[in-house]
């Protein structure tokens with residue numbers, strides 16, 4: 001099997017699974033328990049919080065574990081709108097955010113918020129000035145992702161943060177960094193966002209665990225889940241100790257030789273871009289620069305047919321975001337491409353385990369698809 005869908009999720013390396021197993025089977029105490037095993041678990045969770053926080057460039061107390069990236073996005077958006085409820089009910093976001101952000105915004109629209117959805121250019125790029133122009137005195141929140149999951153475009157969050165501080169310092173800034181964490185270099189300390197969402201399963205960690213960075217400008221955030229007081233009283237619920245252990249181990253493994261790994265992935269992306277664009281009718285879509293995502297179109301060939309055909313040959317790629325389950329992608333639609341391009345977009349995404357042989361196998365299968373099927377769009 002050739003797996004080229006790392007933006008959807010990633011395999012868990014053995015040491016991550018071992019760390020989780022140890023917690024599930026041996027150190028299974030509730031971190032709130034008052035006997036030795038419970039107290040030890042509490043310390044362990046705090047050490048693991050430090051590991052993830054260090055990689056994100058923040059203090060451990062600013063990092064709150066969540067059940068996934070989706071939860072972090074929903075939490076951040078609600079928390080920002082709540083904090084700024086006296087300032088106004090206007091939100092600025094982009095048309096190419098993950099559904100977790102877009103659907104949260106739609107829900108808030110039903111509750112009286114007004115949302116501006118910024119359109120990208122035909123490369124999927126959003127500029128800082130465009131975001132700042134949309135900000136008004138009543139803008140409670142700006143939510144712009146760091147890396148787009150379908151195109152690999154990187155958005156200028158630090159520039160947006162600087163501009164916001166000049167234009168409307170009370171406006172809070174959230175960034176969904178689920179596809180950016182340990183993929184593009186950044187630090188919470190210098191990025192300038194008030195909320196940063198991350199998720200473990202995009203970096204070799206388990207599914208079902210993520211984290212939300214909440215910066216110091218967010219005062220007395222309203223608890224997301226009131227209850228027993230875990231996560232500094234903001235998100236109650238017994239800590240998912242095995243998932244947290246897996247998250248921290250995955251972060252440790254990825255940060256060991258991060259700059260080398262990212263350089264290797266970027267070189268692999270260049271190699272893949274050359275291999276795929278050598279196929280007739282195949283071209284790159286969007287101006288993505290993230291090292292792990294390559295969006296392509298085999299112009300005229302329906303993307304779902306490509307995905308099915310490659311799947312039959314043991315190759316896993318995606319026809320856009322895995323979260324859309326066969327529906328046309330809102331990200332690709334936002335680029336306003338010609339119909340025969342829009343309907344033929346596929347996404348190849350890599351991890352540190354991906355080899356040139358994987359790329360060659362995928363390119364050969366795509367060429368076979370091109371040579372043996374008729375274009376239909």
Ligand code: PLP
Pocket residue numbers: 007008067068069070071073098100145147148149176178179199200201208209210323
């Ligand atoms: N945000 C982005 C950019 C994503 O790519 C994803 C997952 O595909 C999410 C949020 C949601 O993360 P999770 O699957 O952990 O809920």
